[in-house]
Amino acid sequence: MRAAVVTAFGGPEAVEIVETDVPEPGARQIRIKVAAAALNPVDAGVRAGVFGGAGRRLGLGWDVAGTVDALGAEAGWTVGDQVVAMAYGALKSLGTHADYVVVDADAVAVAPASLDAAHAATVPLNALTAAQALDLLALEAGQSLLVTGAAGAVGGYAVQLAARRGISVTALAREADDALVRSFGAGRSVAGGVEPRSVDAVLDAAVLGATALEWVRDGGSYVGVIPHTEPASVRGVRTTAVEVTADGARLAELVALVDEGVLTARVAETYALTDAAKAHERLAEGGVRGRLVLVP
Numbered sequence: 035m036r037a038a039v040v041t042a043f044g045g046p047e048a049v050e051i052v053e054t055d056v057p058e059p060g061a062r063q064i065r066i067k068v069a070a071a072a073l074n075p076v077d078a079g080v081r082a083g084v085f086g087g088a089g090r091r092l093g094l095g096w097d098v099a100g101t102v103d104a105l106g107a108e109a110g111w112t113v114g115d116q117v118v119a120m121a122y123g124a125l126k127s128l129g130t131h132a133d134y135v136v137v138d139a140d141a142v143a144v145a146p147a148s149l150d151a152a153h154a155a156t157v158p159l160n161a162l163t164a165a166q167a168l169d170l171l172a173l174e175a176g177q178s179l180l181v182t183g184a185a186g187a188v189g190g191y192a193v194q195l196a197a198r199r200g201i202s203v204t205a206l207a208r209e210a211d212d213a214l215v216r217s218f219g220a221g222r223s224v225a226g227g228v229e230p231r232s233v234d235a236v237l238d239a240a241v242l243g244a245t246a247l248e249w250v251r252d253g254g255s256y257v258g259v260i261p262h263t264e265p266a267s268v269r270g271v272r273t274t275a276v277e278v279t280a281d282g283a284r285l286a287e288l289v290a291l292v293d294e295g296v297l298t299a300r301v302a303e304t305y306a307l308t309d310a311a312k313a314h315e316r317l318a319e320g321g322v323r324g325r326l327v328l329v330p
C-alpha cells in the first residue's frame with residue numbers, strides 16, 4: 035500500500051509517498067481502508083521534527099474516515115462498518131495518510147450518517163480536542179468563555195460545543211471571520227486588536243499565550259493547546275493545556291452532534307494522497323478555512 039511518511043525532517047518537500055506492507059491489526063485493533071484523511075497542523079509539526087523521532091520513519095495523519103477492513107481478536111467491530119477514528123501519536127511509523135491504517139478498536143466510532151467521508155475525516159482530532167479542552171475548564175451555563183482562533187478547526191468546534199451548553203462565548207478571530215464565528219454561536223466576536231472583556235475562561239486555540247491570559251478574570255481558567263507551553267499562572271488564574279486522547283465513546287457523542295447539526299465539519303479542499311506534499315504546502319501558506327483532506 036501507499037503511505038505518506040517523513041524520514042528526514044523539513045518543509046512540505048520532506049513528505050514522501052512510500053510503498054509499504056499493509057499493516058495487520060493486533061488484539062483489540064481494527065484495520066480501516068482509508069476513504070479520507072484530514073491534514074492537521076500536528077502533521078506539519080511531525081514533518082518538521084517538532085516532536086523528535088530523527089532517524090525513524092514517521093507516518094503522517096491522525097484523522098481518518100473509512101471502512102473496517104480487517105479485525106484483530108476481540109475488536110468488537112464488523113468488516114464493512116463505516117467508521118471514523120483518531121490515530122493518536124506523533125511518532126508512529128504509519129498514520130492515516132495511507133491506503134490502510136490500523137487503530138485501537140476503542141478509538142473508533144461509527145461515521146456520521148450525514149456526511150461524506152471527506153467531511154467525516156475532519157471531525158475526530160479537532161472535535162475531541164475541543165471537547166477535552168472544555169472538560170478541563172469545567173464551565174457552567176452562564177459563565178463566559180473566550181475562544182481564540184475561533185475560525186479554526188479546534189476553535190470552531192469549541193465555540194459550538196460551549197454555546198450549546200449555555201456558556202456565553204466570545205470569539206477572537208480574524209475580521210473576515212466575524213460572520214463565521216457568530217454563526218457557530220459566539221454571542222460576541224472580537225477582531226482587529228479590539229480587547230475582549232474580562233472572561234471566566236479562555237480556550238487559546240490561536241496560541242496567544244500570556245496575551246490571552248490577560249483577558250481572564252482573577253481566579254479564572256486558561257487552557258492552551260500546546261502542552262507544556264501554557265503561560266505561568268497569574269492572579270490566581272489556573273493555567274493548563276489540553277493533550278488530546280483517543281476516545282471512541284466520546285467521539286461517538288461528537289458524531290451524534292454532527293448528525294444533529296450542532297457541529298459543523300468543514301472541508302477546504304481535497305487532494306489525492308499522492309499529492310500530500312502539495313497539501314502540506316497549501317497548509318503552510320496559511321489562511322485555510324476548513325481542513326485539507328487527502329483521498330487515497
Ligand SMILES: NC(=O)c1ccc[n+]([C@@H]2O[C@H](COP(=O)([O-])OP(=O)(O)OC[C@H]3O[C@@H](n4cnc5c(N)ncnc54)[C@H](OP(=O)(O)O)[C@@H]3O)[C@@H](O)[C@H]2O)c1
Pocket residue numbers: 074075076159160163182183184185186187188189206207208239240241258259260261276277278320321322
Ligand atoms: N494539544 C492538542 O491535543 C491539540 C490537538 C489539536 C490541535 N492542537 C493545536 O491547536 C492549534 C489550533 O489547531 P487548528 O487545527 O484549529 O488550527 P487552524 O484550523 O489553523 O486554526 C487556527 C485559527 O487561529 C487563527 N489565528 C491565529 N492567530 C490569530 C490571531 N492573532 N488572531 C485571530 N485569529 C488567529 C487562524 O487564522 P489564520 O489562518 O488567518 O492565521 C486560524 O483561523 C494548533 O496549534 C494545533 O497544533 C492541539
